[in-house]
Amino acid sequence: MITHFQHKPLYDNQNMAGWRFSFYFNKEKHTGIYQANGIIEWTSSIKIADKEALIKQVHELMAFHVYDQ
Structure with missing residues (x-):
């Protein structure tokens, strides 16, 4: 389960x-870039x-936080 999800322009x-964006999953921090076309570029392993x-x-989180506002 993803926790502490954050995003910024x-x-x-x-x-x-x-x-x-960044979040924690299984006690590990993960980061990435979410492009407008939905492509995710991971900046962490x-x-x-x-x-x-x-x-x-x-x-799902981006749809909720960015597009459904």
Whole structure:
């Protein structure tokens, strides 16, 4: 389960979509960039076994926090 999810704009010009995000999963901090087209660029290492579940959860959290406001 993802905890302490945070996001902030990637660009100073907030009219441009893109966000940096971070969260904890299994007591490890993970970071990445969420592009406007939904592509996630991981800036920390993640275990292959966790990757699909984390991608789904990040998409859901971004949809809730950014797009559904």
